[in-house]
Amino acid sequence: MESPVSPDPVVRFQQVGMRYGAGPEILRDVSITLPERSFHFLTGPSGAGKSSLLKLLYLDHRPSHGRIDIFGRNIATTPRSELPAIRRRIGVVFQDFRLIEHLSALENVALALVVAGARFEDVREHVAEMLRWVGLAEQIHAKPRTLSGGEQQRIAIARAVIGKPRLLVADEPTGSVDDVVATRILYLFEELNKMGTTVLVATHNDELVSRFAHPRLELKDGEAALLPPA
Amino acid sequence: MESPDLPLQHDAASRFVPYVIAVMVYLAAIALAGSMLVAAALGGWTRGLSGTLTVQVLPNPGGPAATAKDIGAALKILRATSGITAARALDERSSRALLKPWLGGGAMAPEIPVPRLIDVSVRPGAALDMARLTSRLRSAVPTAEIDDHRKWLSRLFGLANSLEAIALIVLMLTAAAAACAVIFAARSGLSVHKRVIDILHLIGAPDQYIARQFERRAFAQGLIGGIVGLGAAIATLLVMGRLFSGVELFDLGAVRFGALHWIALAALAPATGLIALVTARMTVLRSLSRRL
Numbered sequence: 020m021e022s023p024v025s026p027d028p029v030v031r032f033q034q035v036g037m038r039y040g041a042g043p044e045i046l047r048d049v050s051i052t053l054p055e056r057s058f059h060f061l062t063g064p065s066g067a068g069k070s071s072l073l074k075l076l077y078l079d080h081r082p083s084h085g086r087i088d089i090f091g092r093n094i095a096t097t098p099r100s101e102l103p104a105i106r107r108r109i110g111v112v113f114q115d116f117r118l119i120e121h122l123s124a125l126e127n128v129a130l131a132l133v134v135a136g137a138r139f140e141d142v143r144e145h146v147a148e149m150l151r152w153v154g155l156a157e158q159i160h161a162k163p164r165t166l167s168g169g170e171q172q173r174i175a176i177a178r179a180v181i182g183k184p185r186l187l188v189a190d191e192p193t194g195s196v197d198d199v200v201a202t203r204i205l206y207l208f209e210e211l212n213k214m215g216t217t218v219l220v221a222t223h224n225d226e227l228v229s230r231f232a233h234p235r236l237e238l239k240d241g242e243a244a245l246l247p248p249a
Numbered sequence: 250m251e252s253p254d255l256p257l258q259h260d261a262a263s264r265f266v267p268y269v270i271a272v273m274v275y276l277a278a279i280a281l282a283g284s285m286l287v288a289a290a291l292g293g294w295t296r297g298l299s300g301t302l303t304v305q306v307l308p309n310p311g312g313p314a315a316t317a318k319d320i321g322a323a324l325k326i327l328r329a330t331s332g333i334t335a336a337r338a339l340d341e342r343s344s345r346a347l348l349k350p351w352l353g354g355g356a357m358a359p360e361i362p363v364p365r366l367i368d369v370s371v372r373p374g375a376a377l378d379m380a381r382l383t384s385r386l387r388s389a390v391p392t393a394e395i396d397d398h399r400k401w402l403s404r405l406f407g408l409a410n411s412l413e414a415i416a417l418i419v420l421m422l423t424a425a426a427a428a429c430a431v432i433f434a435a436r437s438g439l440s441v442h443k444r445v446i447d448i449l450h451l452i453g454a455p456d457q458y459i460a461r462q463f464e465r466r467a468f469a470q471g472l473i474g475g476i477v478g479l480g481a482a483i484a485t486l487l488v489m490g491r492l493f494s495g496v497e498l499f500d501l502g503a504v505r506f507g508a509l510h511w512i513a514l515a516a517l518a519p520a521t522g523l524i525a526l527v528t529a530r531m532t533v534l535r536s537l538s539r540r541l
Contacts, residue, residue, distance in 0.1 A: 079451060081541055100455075102541070107453030117448045121256050130254060134454035178452070 027091035028052045029186050029217040030076060032243075035085030037071050044083065045071045047241040053186075053219060058212045060228045061221040062246075063238035069221040070114065072238065073190050076219070077111045078102055090185065107135050110184030110216075112192045116175040118163040124150055125159045128178045135182065149177045153207070168195035176204060180211055187211060189220045193227060201227055254449060255442050255459070257466045262437035266467075266525075269430040270474025271481070273423040274521050278482030278514055280423075284416030285510045291409045295402065302369040302377075304336075307392035308362030313341075320365055322389040327367065330382060332375030339366045427474075427521060428528045431467050435532040438463060450540065460533040464526045471525025475518030483514070 030053035037046040045068045053059060061069050074080040075087060078094065087094045089105060097105070110131075118127050129139055129146045150159050153173040163171050172195045179187060187208065193201035205220070205227065212218045219236075222228060228235065235246040257263065306323055309315035320338050327336035339347075344363050371377060379397060386393040439446065449459055506514075 077451060078541060099538070099541075103450075103453045103455040105453075106451060109453075111451060117444075117451070119254065119445050119448060122254070130449070131452050134449060134452060134458050 027088070028054045029057075029090060030219075031086075031088040032075070033086045033088075035075065035082045035087055037068070037075060037080065038083045044241055046075075046082075046238075048085070049238075049241070049243045050085075051236055051243050051245070053217050056212065056215055056217060058209065058218045058231075058233040059220070060231075060233055060235045061219055061238065062223065062225070062228060062235050065223065067238040068241055069223075069238055070190055072243075073111075073188050073219075073221055076186075076188050077109050078106055103134075107131075107182060108185045110179035110182065110187040112172075112175050112179045112187075112189035114190040114194065116163070116171045118171055118174055118178075120163055123160045123162060124155055124166070124174045124177075127163065127174055128181050131178045131181050146177075146181060149181050150174070153177045169197070169200055172196055173200075173204075176207070180207075180216075183214070184216055187216050187218045189218075191222055192220060193222060193224060198227075202230070205231060253462060255438070255445055255462045257438050257442070257462060260434065260438050260441055262441075263434035263466065263470065266430050266434050266470045267474035267477070270427045270471055270521055270525070271478035273427045274475045274478025274517055275482045275485075277420050277423040278479055278517055279485065280416040280419035281517070282482070282486050282506075282510075282514060284413050285506070285513065287409050287412050289507075289510070291405060294405065300371050300373055301398070302333075302371060303396045303398075304367040304369060304386065305394045305396065306365045306367065306390055308364065309392070316362070316365060319390045319392070320367065323367060323386055323393050326382075326385050326389055327369055330377070330385075332372050332377050333369055334372050335370040337368050339368060341365065424521075424524055427471070428524060431471070431525045431528040432532050434470075435463050435467065435529045436536070438466075439533065439536050446537075450537075456534055456537040459537060460530050463529040463533045467529030468522045468526040472518060472522035475521035478521075479514065479518045 030051070032049050032051045035046060035049045036044050038044045049072065061072065063069055071080070075082055076089070078089075081095075090108065092101075092105065094102075094105075119130070122130065125143070125146055126139075128149060129137075129142050132142045132146070133139055147159055150156065153176060155170060155173055155177070158166055158170055161170075163174065166174070172192065176189075176192060179189070189208065192204055192208075196204065201224070208218050208220060209231070232248040234248055237244045237246050304323055304327065306316065306319050309319050324336050324338060327333055341363065344365055347366070348363055379395065383395050386395065446459055
């Protein structure tokens with residue numbers, strides 16, 4: 020039996036603009052909607068504002084104008100104390116991985132559950148299983164600096180998905196891996212999508228995008244346009 | 250987790266916090282102990298002096314017989330006064346003995362007359378009309394003077410209150426200095442570990458989760474510093490107690506710390522830990538609250 024679909028889209032941007040400090044607007048009047056269980060690619064040339072849009076999505080930045088609703092909540096009016104709970108329902112794969120250097124692969128991934136109140140001992144086995152699933156069975160106790168870029172990326176992915184997020188946001192998740200691993204990562208995201216996670220993948224790898232039948236949000240000159248699958 | 254998320258134990262800026270706190274607690278403990286000693290001594294003196302009066306009768310120019318007559322008259326009035334339970338005249342030898350430490354043996358020639366003293370005991374709780382008693386005594390013995398020690402005691406109370414206020418100020422200043430050290434360490438930690446804190450934030454860690462790690466570190470440092478400072482202060486007090494045990498400086502040698510005094514001193518260590526904990530928590534939460 021399928022779970023009931025929420026009437027609210029997972030993400031809704033209305034006329035959203037963004038700038039860094041007093042600089043020029045990176046995003047101008049962006050209006051997008053990510054329905055529940057949807058899968059989108061976010062494409063566009065370098066500097067188009069893909070990473071900036073993702074920053075708004077994972078609540079790392081405020082918009083300079085416009086309204087952002089995530090999980091049906093207007094972020095501007097949501098109390099600050101409730102934002103961590105929203106962030107925990109958003110899995111993020113950062114372009115630069117953002118792993119904690121002094122923690123092992125196991126601890127880095129477990130952290131996503133520990134910050135939500137879980138005991139490390141209780142989640143250790145589950146996290147180890149996730150790392151095995153992303154092909155890091157031998158690197159569970161390795162520190163990030165001893166691993167390759169691709170391996171670090173897979174730790175970042177494991178951390179993003181370990182909590183079964185409602186929304187998965189990935190910024191160039193295939194940038195540091197070969198084509199085979201890149202395809203495998205996207206299959207992993209599709210699996211999550213089938214289980215109910217809404218997915219948004221920012222990439223400039225058009226060849227990869229063309230292999231998956233998902234709609235694209237094309238960012239150009241700070242504005243977004245919805246395009247059909249490539 | 251085998252490793253803490255924030256490796257605060259490696260922060261150079263926070264390594265000196267226990268030393269700073271130890272010095273502060275040492276000073277605070279000495280100030281507190283001094284204040285409590287004075288308060289205990291004052292309590293003893295007050296208890297000893299309340300319920301007593303001293304009547305001084307100057308030598309009568311008419312000679313020893315006339316002076317004895319004056320003393321007899323004063324004693325008669327005192328013993329007839331309601332509330333006075335006893336009145337005893339010190340003999341001339343005792344009066345001279347009392348004055349000897351102040352005037353020296355050479356100045357105490359037998360031909361020099363000395364004031365005579367009457368030691369009066371008052372029933373506890375009795376409300377003597379001092380003005381009326383003085384008036385009655387003066388009418389019989391014009392040179393009689395009553396000393397109910399109030400003036401002396403009020404000066405002592407003033408001194409004790411001043412010392413207590415100074416001790417309180419020292420305590421507050423040391424607490425503030427310790428708090429400043431913790432604030433500096435916490436701010437430095439926030440800056441050094443900004444990258445990790447950003448990551449924790451973005452994966453959904455509440456501010457309290459991050460603050461808790463600073464709190465634990467600050468509490469441990471405060472407690473260790475507090476125990477070391479307190480230990481040094483207690484050692485100092487014990488040595489001073491030994492050194493002054495044979496000295497009757499304002500009778501302080503007779504004053505001893507009771508259980509409550511030791512508990513108050515011992516409480517400084519956990520109190521310092523708690524101050525450090527609360528300070529770190531407030532500093533971190535305040536800093537994090539400026540973020541989205």
